[in-house]
Amino acid sequence: MSRRPVEHPSLYLPLKVFVRWVLMPLLTRTRVRGVENVPKTGPFFLVPNHQSVLDPMVVQAACPRTVHSMTKSTQFATPFMRWLLPRLGSFPTRRYRVDPQSVRVALRELARGRGVGIYPEGERSWDAELQPLRKGTVRLLLKAGVPVIPCGISGSYDVWPRWSKRPRRCPVRIQFGEPILFGAHDDRAAREAALPAATARIERALRQLIDAVDAEEPDEATRPAAGPDGVESWA
Amino acid sequence: MALHHVLYRCPSCGHDPLQGEGDRAWCTACEREFSRRRAGSTIHVSGGGASRKSPISKLIQQIEGHGGALTAAMGQDGFSIHYEARVLAQTADVDEPVRFRGQVLGFVEQLGEGEPGVLLIDDEALRFRPDGPGSEPQAWTLLGVRAVQSASSSIQISPEGGGVVVFRFESDSPVRWESLLKAAMQYAYTRAGLGTIQEFQPRIVSG
Numbered sequence: 001m002s003r004r005p006v007e008h009p010s011l012y013l014p015l016k017v018f019v020r021w022v023l024m025p026l027l028t029r030t031r032v033r034g035v036e037n038v039p040k041t042g043p044f045f046l047v048p049n050h051q052s053v054l055d056p057m058v059v060q061a062a063c064p065r066t067v068h069s070m071t072k073s074t075q076f077a078t079p080f081m082r083w084l085l086p087r088l089g090s091f092p093t094r095r096y097r098v099d100p101q102s103v104r105v106a107l108r109e110l111a112r113g114r115g116v117g118i119y120p121e122g123e124r125s126w127d128a129e130l131q132p133l134r135k136g137t138v139r140l141l142l143k144a145g146v147p148v149i150p151c152g153i154s155g156s157y158d159v160w161p162r163w164s165k166r167p168r169r170c171p172v173r174i175q176f177g178e179p180i181l182f183g184a185h186d187d188r189a190a191r192e193a194a195l196p197a198a199t200a201r202i203e204r205a206l207r208q209l210i211d212a213v214d215a216e217e218p219d220e221a222t223r224p225a226a227g228p229d230g231v232e233s234w235a
Numbered sequence: 236m237a238l239h240h241v242l243y244r245c246p247s248c249g250h251d252p253l254q255g256e257g258d259r260a261w262c263t264a265c266e267r268e269f270s271r272r273r274a275g276s277t278i279h280v281s282g283g284g285a286s287r288k289s290p291i292s293k294l295i296q297q298i299e300g301h302g303g304a305l306t307a308a309m310g311q312d313g314f315s316i317h318y319e320a321r322v323l324a325q326t327a328d329v330d331e332p333v334r335f336r337g338q339v340l341g342f343v344e345q346l347g348e349g350e351p352g353v354l355l356i357d358d359e360a361l362r363f364r365p366d367g368p369g370s371e372p373q374a375w376t377l378l379g380v381r382a383v384q385s386a387s388s389s390i391q392i393s394p395e396g397g398g399v400v401v402f403r404f405e406s407d408s409p410v411r412w413e414s415l416l417k418a419a420m421q422y423a424y425t426r427a428g429l430g431t432i433q434e435f436q437p438r439i440v441s442g
Contacts, residue, residue, distance in 0.1 A: 072386070073343045074343075074386055082333055086333065086335035091333075094330065094399075094437075095386075095391075095437055096344075096382050096391050096392075096393045096436060097381075097382065097399075097438065099341070099342070099437065101339065105341060123384065123386075126295070127241075127276075127292040128275070128291065134437075157275050157276050160275065161275030162236070162241075163237060163238060163240055164237075164238070166257070166258065168273050168275075170273060170274050
């Protein structure tokens with residue numbers, strides 16, 4: 001028998017407070033913009049770019065609504081994580097196959113009026129650049145027909161890139177973009193027809209948000225030196 | 236993982252492999268050094284009489300310009316692939332449900348015990364030769380692999396017949412291997428007249 005669903009997973013708010021007031025000040029100087037773009041009520045998808053293992057924590061700490069995140073299944077490998085992650089609102093997705101259960105759970109959470117977080121690149125970037133978006137993710141966004149909130153993150157790669165064991169304190173900037181409304185595409189053929197334009201639109205929105213936060217504050221530590229023609233060259 | 240796993244050959248001279256430890260890598264051929272001082276996206280490059288900063292994305296592009304992962308893997312004939320590395324291999328044939336508050340949230344692969352051995356790739360297949368004397372070698376044809384993805388310091392493949400196989404590299408670069416495997420699969424698809432692979436996960440899509 002299923003129990004009555006709760007609005008906030010039990011450990012979500014305590015972890016959010018910890019991340020916002022303890023972890024983030026230790027690891028980053030964070031600037032957040034665009035929180036007014038997150039719907040105050042009703043379902044929505046939050047779609048950030050993905051630079052670092054920190055992204056889910058910092059984005060969810062910055063987002064004014066609770067976000068239930070689609071999380072790679074390997075994160076649930078240990079008994080402790082299998083206990084913890086659901087209490088943080090996460091649910092698993094198997095990335096090595098088409099996973100209809102993760103789609104069902106996402107749609108179920110949306111039907112309850114909640115926010116669902118999904119990273120359309122599918123994995124962390126190796127080089128801090130935006131990667132091609134996964135078609136399956138965009139298909140899910142088209143099927144659901146709820147507002148899609150793009151979220152640009154810049155700087156989390158600088159703090160903790162995928163290849164490094166060691167985080168270092170660097171500025172992180174997050175900007176929530178204006179909602180994108182695709183409408184519901186119930187028909188498979190309609191989703192396939194809309195897929196290229198929808199993918200391009202989300203990619204463009206993410207790039208614009210990332211560029212906007214990068215342009216805010218030129219940071220000497222993160223800007224490479226360039227020659228007179230702006231091109232880095234070997235001696 | 237470490238810097239020399241993503242910069243697996245020298246961006247400057249192309250020498251393969253780059254040596255390294257932690258956030259520092261160096262080339263034994265041209266003696267350039269690459270290091271992260273603070274921001275992960277900016278790599279300090281020194282040696283050869285100069286010192287400057289470069290975006291890591293640009294260094295990765297320079298590696299691709301030198302031939303990426305393929306140069307070291309090419310045979311004497313210039314087009315067949317042969318490369319190997321030591322790995323720990325794990326297989327999951329079963330997915331276990333994750334339940335919470337009376338509902339199934341999803342499924343998680345149950346990986347078995349890791350088995351050390353050698354992973355080889357050639358034009359036809361990915362092959363695993365375990366160290367254990369009683370263990371049987373395994374092979375997966377490149378055309379039979381259903382999905383490829385990287386995960387932390389490993390690569391995962393979904394073979395024909397289901398399940399997932401994870402290869403964790405003892406010292407080689409998972410970035411190199413992902414690049415190599417995808418290139419080898421693309422060659423196999425092209426030879427078989429199956430077109431260009433457009434996606435590698437959650438399943439191979441070609442057209």
